[in-house]
Amino acid sequence: MRQQLRHARCIGLLWIDASADNDRGALVAKSNLAIRLLTVAVVAPVLLGTLFFAPPIAWYGIVFVASLIGASELFGMTHPNDAPSRAIGVVMTGAVSLTLYFEGKKPVALLTLIAAVTIVGSFIPLVRLGRIEDAALRIMAGVAGPLYVGGLVTMLAMLRRDQGTSGPPYVLYALMVAWLGDTGGYFAGRFLGKTKLYEAVSPKKTREGFVGSLVGSACGALLAHFWYLPVLPLVDGLVLAVIAGALGQMGDLVESLLKRSTGIKDSGWIVPGHGGILDRIDALLVVSPIVYLYAAWMAV
DSSP states (O other), X not given: OHHHHHHHHHHHHHHHHHHXXXXXXXXHHHHHHHHXXXXXXXXXXXXXXXXXXXXXXXXHHHHXXXXXXXXXXXXXXXXXXXXXXXXXXXXXXXXXXXXXXHHTTOHHHHHHXXXXXXXXXXXXXXXXXXXXXXXXXXXXXXXXXXXXXXXXXXXXXXXXXXXGGGHHHHHHHHHHHHHHHHHHHHHHXXXXXXXXXXXXXXEEEEHHHXXXXXXXXXXHHHHIIIIIOTTSOHHHHHHHHHHHHHHHHHHHHHHHHHHHHHXXXXXXXXBTTTBSHHHHHTTHHHHHHHHHHHHHHXXX
């Protein structure tokens, strides 16, 4: 009888501990959501004001700074113990961004950029040897990192500049496709998520969340067509949003794989409630070039 009572007490204590853990988890989730919403409330007016009312070069300034911070986070993951290599990677990312924005329509400039980034990026580990075991990672990061961050995100600034008066609405469309997709995925995954999407890469993502992200991206397209970007045909906007949104979620998984393989939880800390810049723009890195290329080809 005493043994049964002790067993019952143990079960009760375990239940209390589990309930306390669940309550703490719920409080942390609510607190994190509140921080996210507060961050958006502070940052969004600055971004939108610069996008719509400042000259294109001011918007590029924001994008350029974001590319440098994102590069610092990326190379912090791939070169954690090599500050000089990280600095060179950030400088090359800035060079990629500047070349694309100011000289991107010159084929010779683009060829020079590709050759220089490839050569310099692959040579750095020879000078900064470090561990042989992760040399391949550092070589590929040095070559691809500046293009991945600096090249892709700069297309968001080129979209603002090259599309004239439609530039700001197109940029807002890209932002909404990416970020409403993230929002839709977050809430669908939290309240409906049951089936894991790709557990080995991102344990918390679910198929239901993926569908929710596509719904969120599609809602972004509807808002764009009926509110601020009527020149974008409804069918084009919806198809583009679903394709870009799906590929943007793949971009999110790419960053998750990068963090998981290097043992990092968040790419950084600069965006309260969101982690680092890369955590915030991982989907946008894919959505931006897709929207830019669509708008460029439609203009042609």
